Amino acid sequence: MAMFSALSDKLQAITDRMKGKARIGEKDLKEMMREIRLALLEADVNYQVVKSFTSSISERCKGSKVMQSLTPGQQVVKIVNEELINILGGGESKIAVSPSGFTVIMLYGLQGAGKTTTAAKLARSLKEKGKKPMLVSVDVHRPAAQEQLKVLAEQIDVPVYIDPEEKSAAKIARDGEARARYLLLDTLIVDTAGRMTIDDELMTELEEIAEAVKPTEKLLVVDAMIGQEAVNVALEFDKRIGLDGFIMTKLDGDARGGAALSIRQMTGKPIKMIATGEKLDAFESFKPERMASRILGMGDVLSLIEKAQQNLDQEKAEKTMRRLQKNQFTLQDLLDQFEQMKKMGSMEDMLSMVPGANKIDTSQLDPKQFDRFAAIIRSMTPYERDHYKVLDASRRKRIAQGSGTTVQEVNRVVRQYEDMQKMMKKFGGMFRGKKGSFNRLFGGKLPF
Numbered sequence: 539m540a541m542f543s544a545l546s547d548k549l550q551a552i553t554d555r556m557k558g559k560a561r562i563g564e565k566d567l568k569e570m571m572r573e574i575r576l577a578l579l580e581a582d583v584n585y586q587v588v589k590s591f592t593s594s595i596s597e598r599c600k601g602s603k604v605m606q607s608l609t610p611g612q613q614v615v616k617i618v619n620e621e622l623i624n625i626l627g628g629g630e631s632k633i634a635v636s637p638s639g640f641t642v643i644m645l646y647g648l649q650g651a652g653k654t655t656t657a658a659k660l661a662r663s664l665k666e667k668g669k670k671p672m673l674v675s676v677d678v679h680r681p682a683a684q685e686q687l688k689v690l691a692e693q694i695d696v697p698v699y700i701d702p703e704e705k706s707a708a709k710i711a712r713d714g715e716a717r718a719r720y721l722l723l724d725t726l727i728v729d730t731a732g733r734m735t736i737d738d739e740l741m742t743e744l745e746e747i748a749e750a751v752k753p754t755e756k757l758l759v760v761d762a763m764i765g766q767e768a769v770n771v772a773l774e775f776d777k778r779i780g781l782d783g784f785i786m787t788k789l790d791g792d793a794r795g796g797a798a799l800s801i802r803q804m805t806g807k808p809i810k811m812i813a814t815g816e817k818l819d820a821f822e823s824f825k826p827e828r829m830a831s832r833i834l835g836m837g838d839v840l841s842l843i844e845k846a847q848q849n850l851d852q853e854k855a856e857k858t859m860r861r862l863q864k865n866q867f868t869l870q871d872l873l874d875q876f877e878q879m880k881k882m883g884s885m886e887d888m889l890s891m892v893p894g895a896n897k898i899d900t901s902q903l904d905p906k907q908f909d910r911f912a913a914i915i916r917s918m919t920p921y922e923r924d925h926y927k928v929l930d931a932s933r934r935k936r937i938a939q940g941s942g943t944t945v946q947e948v949n950r951v952v953r954q955y956e957d958m959q960k961m962m963k964k965f966g967g968m969f970r971g972k973k974g975s976f977n978r979l980f981g982g983k984l985p986f
Contacts, residue, residue, distance in 0.1 A: 546833045548577040553615045553834060562599075562614065570614070571596050582765040582796025587625060587803045594621050619830055625799060626826035631783060631808035636754040641725045642715065644751070645785070646744060646775055647759035649732035652787040654683060656759050656813060657729040658690035659821035660785070663811070665696060670723040673698040674714030676707040676747055677731040687729055694818060697721060707731065707743055708750040715751050726751070736771065741778045748779060755782050757810065760797060762788045768797035769804045776805055786824070787813040798829075869955055870923040873915040876908055913941040914951050926952060 552573050556562070571592045578588045598617045635641050643660070647653040654675070661671040673691050675698070677683035684700040691698035699714040711728055718726045730747060733740045748756070758775050760768045775781055786798055786809050802808060809824040915923060917940035922929060929937070929952060931945075938945045 545577055545581040548580075549574065549618070549834055552577070553618055556614045564600075567596060567599050567614075574618075578799070581799065584766055584769055584796070584800035584804055587800045590803065591621055591625055594624070615834070619834055622830040622833060623826045625803050626829055627802045627808045627824070628826060630823055630825045631810050632823070633757075633810055634755050634782065639724060640719065641755070642728065642751050642753045643725065643755045643757060644728045644730060644744075644748060644753040645757055645759055646730055646779070646781075647732050648736070648761070648771060649680075649734050651732065651759045651761040652813065653732055653759040654686050654729050655690065655816075655818075656785055656787055656821075657687065657727050658694055658696075659813060659818050660811065661691070661696045661725075661727055662694040662818050663821050664725055664727075665694065669725050671696055671725040671727055672714070672718040672721065672723045673727050673729065674711060674718075675700050675729045676710045676714075677729065678705050678707050678710070679731045683729075683731070690818070697723065708746040711747045712750045728753070736774050736778075744779050756780060757783055757785050759785045759787060760801065762786050762797045765796045766800060769800050772801055772805050772807070776807065781805070781807050783808045783810040785809075785811045785813070789813065790815045790820070867959065868924045869915050869918065869926055870920070872955060872958070873912055873923070876912055910941070910943055910947060911951055914938075914943055914948055917941040926955065 552570055556566070556570060574595070575588055575592050578591065579585070583591075595617055598621075599614055633643065645653055645657055645660075647656075654677075657673055661673050664671045673687055673696060675684040675687040681702075684702055688698050688700055697718075699710075699717045701710050701713065704710050704713075707730070714728070715726055728747065728751065730744060731740070756779065758772055758781050760772065762768070764771075772781065772784065784801060784807060786801075789798070789812050798809065812822060812824045814820045814822065914937060917937045918929075922933065922937075929948075934945050934948045934952075938948050941948075
């Protein structure tokens with residue numbers, strides 16, 4: 539995840555040095571605490587959080603369990619991981635559902651935090667989980683806000699209520715709730731107006747809306763890019779209107795991570811969801827243990843599996859598995875697999891979930907390379923894709939012209955395919971039968 543990249547690199551370097559140590563003394567711990575403290579402060583983590591975090595680690599590492607352990611370095615890394623999970627929230631906090639059967643979720647936030655897009659992402663996420671959501675915009679200050687929500691709602695096929703002529707935000711909220719109940723929906727997501735700064739007028743309006751619809755959940759949409767300032771914004775909102783949690787946006791940016799690592803500890807309220815990209819499907823539950831694991835370079839295989847299960851075509855995957863078992867994997871199959879992998883996101887994101895893959899140099903991973911790769915295969919005839927050995931010089935020249943590439947690039951694709959074939963023959967046992975290791979791990983859903 540781009541936001542934590544700098545902090546992740548530093549913490550991994552620190553913990554990697556500790557892993558190999560057979561003995562750990564006071565001097566080692568003191569040096570490690572100093573480095574961790576500097577890494578967190580550079581990541582714009584709140585000073586009080588840094589102080590509490592390093593004190594907890596130091597206290598636990600001084601215990602006999604670490605000092606007398608046969609693998610003290612591993613014990614220290616385990617403690618760092620557990621304390622990181624603690625400051626991120628301890629465990630997953632799900633969005634509350636009203637026992638009455640009708641849930642109202644109010645989204646707050648400053649202007650520019652991505653609140654309107656987040657409302658649509660949340661609606662899409664809830665719809666996928668079997669809920670029947672409706673969106674309502676009560677932004678009576680920004681003329682385009684209601685129209686923007688309407689456009690996003692159409693994209694995800696979710697009902698929306700707007701009233702551009704009405705000037706009372708509380709009345710629009712009440713009317714939106716009445717409409718949702720009439721349509722027998724079970725969730726109302728209220729997209730409120732934002733401001734450049736927190737002011738009394740904004741807070742009064744939000745209090746009136748809350749009084750009108752009695753929200754089950756009051757969530758603050760926080761821009762991860764604003765660092766520690768996010769904590770100040772959160773504390774002010776919580777003081778005035780009360781909050782149940784946060785949705786963190788722009789985690790795909792180059793922010794240093796201070797907001798995510800500070801906000802839970804400083805407010806006592808959990809991060810419930812995170813937005814990891816601009817697309818409407820780049821939205822997921824916040825799981826502290828998985829985030830901590832990724833920050834420390836331990837990977838996040840469970841999230842990778844979930845991505846595979848959500849985005850990949852089961853029928854195509856099973857067809858590919860059968861062809862692998864019979865050593866019939868063709869260039870067409872390879873193209874199908876690359877198209878499925880693109881649905882899962884960027885290669886960098888996927889590699890960040892694989893344990894140990896953080897040490898792979900991704901600077902040479904050009905996303906456009908996959909597009910060129912696909913264009914070359916698509917420029918082949920169906921027969922050529924199934925019988926690549928017929929690709930003589932004239933055919934390769936035609937394919938290069940058709941795909942807008944060079945003959946050298948076509949040759950490279952063919953060589954890479956041949957290398958994959960050799961590898962698959964060598965490790966053929968991994969792909970055979972329902973008890974094969976890939977099937978057992980991914981249920982036959984991960985592209986090869």
